[in-house]
Amino acid sequence: MTPPAAPPGTAAEPDSPAADRPLLRAAGLHKSYGATPALAGASFSIDAGEVVAVMGPSGSGKSTLLHCLAGIITPDEGTVHFQGAELSALSDSERSRLRRGDFGFVFQFGRLVPELTCLENVALPMRLAGTPRRAAEGTAGEWLARLEVSDTHAKRPGQISGGQGQRVAVARALAARPRVVFADEPTGALDTLNGERVMELLTAAARDTGAAVVLVTHESRVAAYSDREVVVRDGRVRDLGAGAAGHR
Amino acid sequence: MSISHTLLGLLEAGPRHGYDLKRTFDERFGHDRALHYGQVYATMSRLLKNGFVEVEGFEAGDGPERKRYAITDAGVTDVGRWLTTPEKPEPYLRNTLYAKVVLALLSGRNAAELLDVQTAEHLRLMRELTRRKRDGDLVDQLVCDHALFHLEADLRWLELAAARLDRLAEELRR
Numbered sequence: 273m274t275p276p277a278a279p280p281g282t283a284a285e286p287d288s289p290a291a292d293r294p295l296l297r298a299a300g301l302h303k304s305y306g307a308t309p310a311l312a313g314a315s316f317s318i319d320a321g322e323v324v325a326v327m328g329p330s331g332s333g334k335s336t337l338l339h340c341l342a343g344i345i346t347p348d349e350g351t352v353h354f355q356g357a358e359l360s361a362l363s364d365s366e367r368s369r370l371r372r373g374d375f376g377f378v379f380q381f382g383r384l385v386p387e388l389t390c391l392e393n394v395a396l397p398m399r400l401a402g403t404p405r406r407a408a409e410g411t412a413g414e415w416l417a418r419l420e421v422s423d424t425h426a427k428r429p430g431q432i433s434g435g436q437g438q439r440v441a442v443a444r445a446l447a448a449r450p451r452v453v454f455a456d457e458p459t460g461a462l463d464t465l466n467g468e469r470v471m472e473l474l475t476a477a478a479r480d481t482g483a484a485v486v487l488v489t490h491e492s493r494v495a496a497y498s499d500r501e502v503v504v505r506d507g508r509v510r511d512l513g514a515g516a517a518g519h520r
Numbered sequence: 521m522s523i524s525h526t527l528l529g530l531l532e533a534g535p536r537h538g539y540d541l542k543r544t545f546d547e548r549f550g551h552d553r554a555l556h557y558g559q560v561y562a563t564m565s566r567l568l569k570n571g572f573v574e575v576e577g578f579e580a581g582d583g584p585e586r587k588r589y590a591i592t593d594a595g596v597t598d599v600g601r602w603l604t605t606p607e608k609p610e611p612y613l614r615n616t617l618y619a620k621v622v623l624a625l626l627s628g629r630n631a632a633e634l635l636d637v638q639t640a641e642h643l644r645l646m647r648e649l650t651r652r653k654r655d656g657d658l659v660d661q662l663v664c665d666h667a668l669f670h671l672e673a674d675l676r677w678l679e680l681a682a683a684r685l686d687r688l689a690e691e692l693r694r
C-alpha cells in the first residue's frame with residue numbers, strides 16, 4: 273500500500289518505520305457540545321499494529337474521542353497527529369482522503385449503504401480511492417470470504433442478518449488496507465458467539481495487515497481481544513493499571 | 521471439584537495405573553494445577569477402603585503408582601449418583617473485594633484506585649485467557665470461556681461498585 277504524500281508544511285515521512293513514534297497521537301483534546309463538556313483534556317496514542325480498547329461509562333466521551341481521532345469532528349482544543357501530520361492543519365479534502373484511504377470504520381449497526389449489494393459496499397472505499405471496479409470487487413469478494421459471509425455478495429443490507437451485516441462492515445473496513453481501524457461498539461448488536469467471532473476475525477485481519485485498531489467497547493470480553501485498554505472518565509483518558517497517577 | 525469422584529469417573533472407562541490416572545486427570549482437568557502424587561494415593565486408598573475400587577494387578581517395580589486400579593459396581597453407582605446430583609451454586613456472598621472496598625473507605629484510603637487496579641488485573645487475565653482460547657482447541661475454549669464469564673461478572677460488579685462508591689462511603693459514615 274502506498275501511503276498518501278505528506279501534506280506540505282509537515283515533517284511527515286510516511287515511508288519511515290513508525291518504530292519511534294506513535295502512528296496516531298492525540299494530546300489535550302477538549303470538546304464541548306454547547307454547555308456539555310464531552311472531552312476535557314483527553315490524550316491518547318496508538319502504535320502501528322496495536323489493538324487498544326477504549327472503555328468507560330456511557331456518556332464519558334468515548335465516541336467523541338474516536339470521532340476526533342478519525343478527523344470526523346474537530347476538537348475545540350488540542351491536537352491529533354497521524355503519521356506526524358496534524359489533522360486540523362489539513363484541508364477538508366485532504367482529511368476526507370485520509371478517512372477513505374488510511375482509516376477504516378466499523379460501527380455498532382454496520383451502517384452499510386442500503387442501495388448497494390454487500391459486495392459493492394465492501395468495494396466502495398476502494399472505488400472511492402480510485403481502484404478500478406473489477407479489481408475492487410475482486411478484493412471485496414476475498415474479504416467477504418475471509419469474514420465467512422460469501423453468500424451475501426449479491427444481497428442488499430436489508431436482506432441479511434445483523435451478525436452478517438457486522439461481518440460485511442468489518443470486511444469493508446479492512447479491505448482497503450487502512451492503517452487504523454476505528455471500531456465503535458462493533459459487537460454491540462450481536463450475541464456472544466457472533467460477537468466473539470467478529471472480534472476474532474477483526475483482530476486476526478488487523479494483525480495480518482498491520483493495521484492499528486481503536487476499539488470502543490463497554491464489554492470486558494470484547495476488550496480482552498486488545499493489547500491494552502484505556503478508560504475514558506469525565507472526558508479524560510486514564511490508564512487503569514497505573515493507579516491514580518495514571519493520567520496519560 | 522471432587523477429585524475422588526473425578527478419578528473414579530475416569531476409571532469407569534477401564535482399569536488404569538496410578539501414574540496413568542494422574543496424567544489423564546492433569547491433561548483433562550488439571551489446567552494450571554497438576555495433581556500431586558500424594559493426593560492420588562491418598563484418594564485411591566480411601567476409594568479402596570470404601571470398596572469403590574479394587575487393585576487389579578501390579579506392574580514390575582515399587583510404589584503405589586504401579587498399582588492397577590479397577591472400578592467396582594459400588595463405584596459405578598457412586599459415580600452415577602454424583603453425576604446426576606446438581607452442584608450447589610456458589611453463593612458468592614462472602615467476597616474479599618467487597619471487604620477491601622469497605623475497609624479502604626472506613627480507613628480513608630483511596631477505594632476508587634483499588635477498584636481501578638483490580639479491574640486492570642482482571643482484564644490482564646482475561647486477555648491472557650482470550651489468547652489461550654485463540655491458540656487452543658475446543659476443550660481449551662470451553663474451559664477458558666468458563667473462566668472468562670466469571671471474570672466478566674466480577675468486572676461488572678467492580679464497575680457498579682465504582683459508580684456507587686460515594687453513596688457507600690456515605691452509608692458507612694452513618
Ligand SMILES: Nc1ncnc2c1ncn2[C@@H]1O[C@H](COP(=O)(O)OP(=O)(O)OP(=O)(O)O)[C@@H](O)[C@H]1O
Nearest residue numbers: 305308309310328329330331332333334335336337
Ligand atoms: N452531537 C452531540 N450533540 C450534543 N451532545 C452530544 C453529542 N454527542 C455527544 N454528546 C454528549 O457528549 C457526551 C459524551 O458523549 P459520547 O457519545 O462521546 O459518549 P460515549 O462514551 O460514546 O457514550 P456511550 O457509551 O453511551 O456511547 C455526552 O454527555 C453526550 O450527551
Ligand SMILES: [Mg+2]
Nearest residue numbers: 334335336456
Ligand atoms: Mg458512544
